[in-house]
Amino acid sequence: MTRKVIFPVTRVHEPLRVDVEIEGGRVVDAWVSSLLFRGFEPIMAGRDPRDASLFLQRICGICSTAHAIAAAMAQQEAFGVVPTPNGQLLTNLIFAADLIQNHLRHFYVLVLYDYVAGPAVPPFIPRPKGDFRLPPKTNDELSQHGVKGIEMAVRAHEMLAVFGAKAPHQQTIMASGVTEQATSERIMAYRAVLREIKHFVETVYLADVLTIAEYYKDYYDIGAGYGNLLSYGMFPQPATGRRAIGAGVVIGKNATENLDGGQITENIHYSWYRDAGETRHPGEGETQPDRDKAEAYSWIKAPRYRGLAFEGGPLARAWIDNDWRRGISVMDRIIARARETLKVCRLAEQWLAELAPGGPTLRPFEPPPQGAGVGLTDAMRGPLGHWFSYQEGKIRRYQIITPTTWNFSPRDASGKRGAAEEALIGTPVADPDSLIEVGRVVRSFDPCFTCAVHAYPAGRMR
Amino acid sequence: MLSRRKFIQLCMSSALTLSLSDALTPVLRQAQAETRAEKPPVIWLELGSCTGNTISLDNAVNPSLRQFLDETIDLRYHWTFNAAQGEQAVAAMLETVARDAGKFWLVIEGSVMTADNGRYNEIFARNGEMITGLAALQEFAPQARYVIAVGDCACYGGPAAAHPNPGGAKGVWDVVTDKLIINIPGCPAHPDWMTGTFSHLALYGLPELDAYQRPKMFFGRTIHELCQRRQQFEDGIFAAFPGEDGCLYRVGCKGPVTHADCPLRQWNHYINWPVKAGTPCIGCASPHFPDGMMPFYNHLPDIQTPAVTVNIKKVGAAFAALGIGAVGTHLVAGICARRIHKHYLDGTKPSDPTPPETLEQVRQELDDLIRQQNALLSEAKQLERPQRKPRRRKSLLKRALSFWHTEDKDGKGK
Numbered sequence: 001m002t003r004k005v006i007f008p009v010t011r012v013h014e015p016l017r018v019d020v021e022i023e024g025g026r027v028v029d030a031w032v033s034s035l036l037f038r039g040f041e042p043i044m045a046g047r048d049p050r051d052a053s054l055f056l057q058r059i060c061g062i063c064s065t066a067h068a069i070a071a072a073m074a075q076q077e078a079f080g081v082v083p084t085p086n087g088q089l090l091t092n093l094i095f096a097a098d099l100i101q102n103h104l105r106h107f108y109v110l111v112l113y114d115y116v117a118g119p120a121v122p123p124f125i126p127r128p129k130g131d132f133r134l135p136p137k138t139n140d141e142l143s144q145h146g147v148k149g150i151e152m153a154v155r156a157h158e159m160l161a162v163f164g165a166k167a168p169h170q171q172t173i174m175a176s177g178v179t180e181q182a183t184s185e186r187i188m189a190y191r192a193v194l195r196e197i198k199h200f201v202e203t204v205y206l207a208d209v210l211t212i213a214e215y216y217k218d219y220y221d222i223g224a225g226y227g228n229l230l231s232y233g234m235f236p237q238p239a240t241g242r243r244a245i246g247a248g249v250v251i252g253k254n255a256t257e258n259l260d261g262g263q264i265t266e267n268i269h270y271s272w273y274r275d276a277g278e279t280r281h282p283g284e285g286e287t288q289p290d291r292d293k294a295e296a297y298s299w300i301k302a303p304r305y306r307g308l309a310f311e312g313g314p315l316a317r318a319w320i321d322n323d324w325r326r327g328i329s330v331m332d333r334i335i336a337r338a339r340e341t342l343k344v345c346r347l348a349e350q351w352l353a354e355l356a357p358g359g360p361t362l363r364p365f366e367p368p369p370q371g372a373g374v375g376l377t378d379a380m381r382g383p384l385g386h387w388f389s390y391q392e393g394k395i396r397r398y399q400i401i402t403p404t405t406w407n408f409s410p411r412d413a414s415g416k417r418g419a420a421e422e423a424l425i426g427t428p429v430a431d432p433d434s435l436i437e438v439g440r441v442v443r444s445f446d447p448c449f450t451c452a453v454h455a456y457p458a459g460r461m462r
Numbered sequence: 463m464l465s466r467r468k469f470i471q472l473c474m475s476s477a478l479t480l481s482l483s484d485a486l487t488p489v490l491r492q493a494q495a496e497t498r499a500e501k502p503p504v505i506w507l508e509l510g511s512c513t514g515n516t517i518s519l520d521n522a523v524n525p526s527l528r529q530f531l532d533e534t535i536d537l538r539y540h541w542t543f544n545a546a547q548g549e550q551a552v553a554a555m556l557e558t559v560a561r562d563a564g565k566f567w568l569v570i571e572g573s574v575m576t577a578d579n580g581r582y583n584e585i586f587a588r589n590g591e592m593i594t595g596l597a598a599l600q601e602f603a604p605q606a607r608y609v610i611a612v613g614d615c616a617c618y619g620g621p622a623a624a625h626p627n628p629g630g631a632k633g634v635w636d637v638v639t640d641k642l643i644i645n646i647p648g649c650p651a652h653p654d655w656m657t658g659t660f661s662h663l664a665l666y667g668l669p670e671l672d673a674y675q676r677p678k679m680f681f682g683r684t685i686h687e688l689c690q691r692r693q694q695f696e697d698g699i700f701a702a703f704p705g706e707d708g709c710l711y712r713v714g715c716k717g718p719v720t721h722a723d724c725p726l727r728q729w730n731h732y733i734n735w736p737v738k739a740g741t742p743c744i745g746c747a748s749p750h751f752p753d754g755m756m757p758f759y760n761h762l763p764d765i766q767t768p769a770v771t772v773n774i775k776k777v778g779a780a781f782a783a784l785g786i787g788a789v790g791t792h793l794v795a796g797i798c799a800r801r802i803h804k805h806y807l808d809g810t811k812p813s814d815p816t817p818p819e820t821l822e823q824v825r826q827e828l829d830d831l832i833r834q835q836n837a838l839l840s841e842a843k844q845l846e847r848p849q850r851k852p853r854r855r856k857s858l859l860k861r862a863l864s865f866w867h868t869e870d871k872d873g874k875g876k
Contacts, residue, residue: 005548007592008541008586009548010545010546010547010551011544011545011547013542015584035584035585037582037583037628038631040622043621043622043627048760050757051758051759054744054758055624055756058621060514061514061515061518061650062512062513064512105517105520109520110542113545121536122531122537122538122554123531124543124545125545125546126545126551128546153520154520154731158731158733161733165729165735169649171741172740174741178705179739180705180734289578291582299582364703433549434550435548436547439547448513450513
């Protein structure tokens with residue numbers, strides 16, 4: 001049995017360390033560690049509750065809009081406001097643009113070079129040793145698409161800026177809508193770019209994904225994990241609040257159940273924090289960082305739903321919405337992500353048609369002196385929750401559980417592995433010095449470790 | 463090759479129809495062909511960051527990231543782009559540090575986490591030993607040709623360094639004190655600011671920097687000075703809530719104290735920028751972001767005293783009536799900034815005073831100006847009517863305030 005370490009795992013967002021134990025050419029045990037702690041939650045204490053959305057999106061540069069929207073949803077509940085119909089549609093359009101951007105970048109910047117040999121210039125060399133199976137012509141074609149794919153991601157951010165002012169870190173989303181106006185020329189601008197991107201997704205992105213799936217069929221059987229899937233749903237519709245992509249819970253690939261927020265707990269047995277109790281509902285207790293804690297190996301806490309580890313992301317959403325149920329594996333995650341990109345392009349077209357040009361996109365409001373709220377939405381890579389309460393115009397407690405804490409959680413007190421750790425078990429390893437296969441499994445989750453934000457207090461979850 | 467002056471004019475130009483990197487790439491290519499410009503090896507380290515600046519740089523790259531890598535910089539290590547992982551990637555980076563010492567550029571994104579001796583952020587392993595971001599920075603910086611901090615976090619600490627700063631986040635220049643750090647702030651930094659600065663470094667060496675070590679060609683003027691809604695400020699048309707028409711000063715715009723050229727340049731290929739989209743500037747390119755800029759939706763110096771409810775429509779009129787105060791401050795700031803710009807183009811050195819950077823400074827200057835104004839006015843009155851018996855003097859501010867008091871909120875009078 002040999003133990004190997006990959007640190008840093010490149011082509012993910014921010015520091016990730018993976019330790020694997022290999023026996024007989026397969027991974028038999030795995031540990032994933034996040035190695036950045038910034039502590040955004042204590043920073044929020046004492047601040048103006050209206051600022052949460054703009055400030056907290058700065059947790060993450062790739063999924064900033066998701067944080068802004070989760071915070072805005074929590075504000076809506078706390079302030080007792082609802083967005084105008086146009087405001088909700090614009091919020092959805094901004095989020096859609098960011099999601100499309102994220103999925104394109106994930107495939108063409110982060111994942112592609114696991115399967116395709118890139119050009120012979122840094123940073124594409126040195127190249128990891130491993131099985132690059134594509135025939136040279138196909139390989140070059142996909143490598144060229146890498147250039148085009150990034151261009152399309154840039155275009156998606158332009159589309160975001162049409163209504164979101166700038167990207168990354170849009171600046172227009174507020175609790176009651178969006179500050180930008182839905183003028184016909186802006187709608188046209190968004191639609192023009194969207195059409196271009198949709199064409200690219202239909203003709204290139206989906207085809208590229210299927211090409212890779214064709215040559216790497218064995219990855220349909222690698223990286224399965226528990227089969228526990230979780231989604232909070234995303235894109236609430238104006239007026240009804242029904243989500244265009246639904247929420248739900250799937251345990252062990254069984255039937256979809258309804259989500260019950262009260263079942264969520266967090267455990268810190270293997271995380272670098274100290275607390276009187278190890279398992280808590282998000283928001284209870286006082287946790288302090290302690291980098292020297294014995295046995296701990298990550299800055300991420302271990303969130304559990306009914307005591308079980310869950311994975312989130314495009315595959316979980318597609319499974320819950322019955323869009324893709326072929327299986328759970330590395331390739332299924334990549335395919336589900338591509339299919340979701342197209343789905344969101346189509347939804348965005350629909351929202352553009354529903355917009356009333358010139359209609360109000362925002363409703364002025366005055367926050368009441370105190371309040372509390374919960375904002376649950378899926379981000380690009382899984383379920384994202386914001387919980388907060390404020391008094392006398394100042395935030396008292398803020399708590400966030402990010403998607404990567406679900407997907408890349410460490411073990412809990414009972415020794416149960418996190419979702420990605422479990423998915424790594426059984427991964428074949430050809431060369432223990434390269435571990436390219438392990439990288440492929442990890443990247444299929446689209447991990448992002450800027451989100452290790454936890455520290456102490458937060459309001460009791462409601 | 464372009465002269466340096468022309469290059470700066472190009473960088474500051476608002477007439478670009480494509481991205482700045484589009485305009486710069488041919489210049490660089492030509493310069494490299496004439497071997498005047500180097501194609502520097504670059505090591506890009508992400509410390510306590512959100513990856514936003516990397517994404518932002520990626521956004522600049524028109525026509526492609528690859529062209530930027532082919533023609534501008536030789537990106538040896540950046541963990542978002544490296545094909546290699548783990549040991550192999552680290553070995554390539556350490557080889558660059560050893561072989562190209564004194565030649566490579568070190569780009570830092572994200573704040574330096576200093577709590578617990580840097581152990582809140584570890585970024586690679588060497589011979590089984592975990593290396594913190596802090597240690598890597600301290601080791602590599604002395605060997606680098608240039609150290610460039612991109613984004614507000616790397617420059618000045620940024621959001622992670624906001625009170626109470628649980629991770630001990632600091633800007634690079636707080637940690638590496640014996641070397642000049644080139645700061646390119648912004649949350650995130652605009653792609654043009656990065657490509658423009660990188661190109662200047664490659665073509666002409668160090669660009670001219672201000673007191674906060676920012677390239678003056680991008681950070682020489684305030685948002686307020688360049689703003690499209692500036693005229694509405696002068697005319698006293700103020701938005702009462704974000705999203706409305708009018709100057710956003712009253713709903714928290716930090717443009718008057720933020721040095722950046724967003725209004726000129728705009729974001730994501732010149733599509734939009736916050737104030738144009740109806741949302742106040744939050745001062746994300748400022749050295750005092752975010753603590754000095756929050757609450758985001760409250761206006762700068764808080765003139766809304768408990769004694770008086772200021773009608774939003776009257777503020778502009780009041781400022782115009784005072785003829786000084788905030789407007790004066792902004793004018794001073796504007797004049798200073800413009801002078802810096804002029805000096806910059808002429809290659810001469812500007813002399814202080816520098817425009818206000820913090821709310822405190824603005825408030826101070828405003829107070830001073832009002833005090834001077836009142837002193838002058840009362841002096842003038844005494845000279846004008848020396849024979850009258852002394853009256854209880856009312857300050858101009860009080861007069862102005864009482865003027866507001868006498869009218870209802872709609873400004874229609876009693």
